[in-house]
Amino acid sequence: MRDAYLIGAGQSPYGAFPDESYRSLFRTAFEAAVESVPNGLETDDVDEAFVGTLGVGGRQLGLPGPAVTEHVGLDGVPCTRVENACAASGFAVRQAVQAVKSGMADVVLAGGFEIMTDTSSDATKYWLGVSGETEWERLSGTTFSGVYAQMASAHMDAYGTTREQLSHVAVKNHANGAKNPHAQLGFECSLEDAQSAPVVADPLNLYHCCPTSDGAACALIVSEDVVDDYTDEPIRVAGVGAGSDTVGLFQRDSYTGVPASQRAAEAAYEMAEIEPGAVDFAEVHDCFAIAELLAYEDLGFCEKGDAGEFVESGATRLEGELPVNTSGGLKSKGHPIGATGAGQVVEAFKQLSGTAGDRQLENPTRGLTHNVGGSGGAAVVHVFEKETEVNA
Template identity: 75%
Template sequence: MRDAYIIGAGQTPFGSMPDRSYRSLFLTAFERAVESVPHGIDEDEIDEAVIGSLGVGGRQLGLSGPAATEHLGLHGIPSSRIENACAASGYSVRQAVQAVKSGMADVALAGGVEVMTDMSGDMTKYWLGVSGETEWERLTGTTFAGVYAQMASAYLDRYDATREHLSMVAVKNHANGAKNPNAHLGFECSLDDAMSAPDVAHPLNLYHCCPTSDGAAAVLVASEDVVDEYTEEPVRVAGVGASSERVGLFQREEYTTIASSRRAGETAYDRAGLGASDIDFAEVHDCFAIAELLAYEDLGFCDPGGAPQLLDDGVTDLDGDLPVNASGGLKSKGHPIGATGAGQIAEAFKQLRGKAGERQVEDPTYGLTHNVGGSGGAAVVHILEREVGR
């Protein structure tokens, strides 16, 4: 199969935007992706589009892909929607890569969009809850935070980890997000702030939980046959892995690992011909602080139980050996469900082209993105490579 390349990517700011619709948000993300293509691209050169969205609030659940792309002026091309909870647009990028690698498209648009802040708190809990198991979790009163709190409790009980380590994730990601003009919560916080916040679902407190956000992100994927028409600095999709898992937490054998993340990472490494030690930076799915600790381990950055030591040693800090969530992650950058995975790709694309400003990672070659649906019912991992001297 052909190689696939990211030639452009962009996103809106993430946050509360009551004056924006999902169509207008996605249009802005698309325009920013087009602007990032060095030689430019015309709409009629795009062969296919795949849009990720949960459809929070019930908006345009049917035909939301065509509804979004029609607003861009992309008429007549195949356009579809992927719903895989919080991993929706990570999977949309995977789908676009598949279309390009198979030869069905030379250029494909992937992305995602969500509007989440125009509902009551109770309705937001409902829409977050649909990403979990319905009969035995959501309908019996378990919240999304409650599911991850069970995972956090099991982890803290099993390993040499404390609530302070959860708070260290928040401090790190807020420090990074303060350097990101697109971040929803773009401010720094102290360890004391992150330790003393009100509980949401013990042991998780407010600073251990990401916000609900509005936003959109878009990614343009091109084949090796046409990539040179658009850029001399493409970002190659070196490897992609995806996996699913039992949706309900109660159905799993272990609470201290997400098997879908582990399998998706293993597949991506195998297809890229790389290992975890080759990765220069990562954007991981930190919907809750415990999720970042699990990601370190599931993606092979350390052994099981070793995540707290990475934090203690500053390995995952912006100036560490393996910066994680330079964007601020979901915790600070925000989490518009359908846009999150594509937003991670947009950040990795910017980092690999050396255009991330104050939060730029030093001279990266390989970046990894990790996008999880629900509490691990789905996961997708992309490994991106900066090609030198193409």
């Protein structure tokens, strides 16, 4: 199979934008992605598109993909809508990589969008809830914060993880998000702030939960046959892995890990021919603070049960040995469901191309993105590698 490369990526700001539509936000992301391609790209170059969205609020449930690609000038380009809850556009990126590797396309757009702030809180909770197990969890009153609270409680009981360690996730990600002009909650918070916030679902409080967001993100994936036309500094998609699991948390044997993430990571590492220690930075799915801690363990960044101590040690800060969520993560940057996975790829592209501004890491070579749907019903992991004279 041919190698696939990431040549550009861009996003809209994340937040609440009553004067924007899902089409206008997608246009902002698409134009930013095109502008980021070092040697330029024409819309006529795009062979295919994959667009992720849940369709919060019920807007354009049928054919939302063509609705946005037509709006940005990709008339006639085959477009497929991808839905895997919060992992929708992460899987859209995977589909783009598959299309390129298979030889069916040379230039593929992968993106996503969501509008989440123009409905009532009750309606938004409904649309969030449809990605959980409906028959037994949602209809009995369980919310996503409630599900992740159960995971947090289980991890605390099993390994001694503390509320303070959960709060360290929020402090770190807000510090990073304050350096990101696209972040929805682009402000710093103190450990005291993060510990004293109102309880949402014990043991999770407000600072342990990501916001609901409007936004869009796009990535451009090309084949090895054409990559030299677009960039002199290629970023290879070194590894891709995906996994699925039961949609309902209650159906699983353990609440202290996400098997879909573990399967996805194993497959991505195997394809990339690396171990977890070879990763220079990661964007992980921190919809709740406990989700980031579980990701550390599921992705092999630390031993099982050590995630709380790992974040508390400072290892995952910008200046740490393994920076995690340099963008601010879902917690600070925001979580427009359909755009989140592609938005993680935007940060990977910025870091590897040296365009991440005040949060830029020192010469990273390899980055990982980790996108989860629901409470772990689906997960996808990508490993991106900057090619150098040594590893080219």
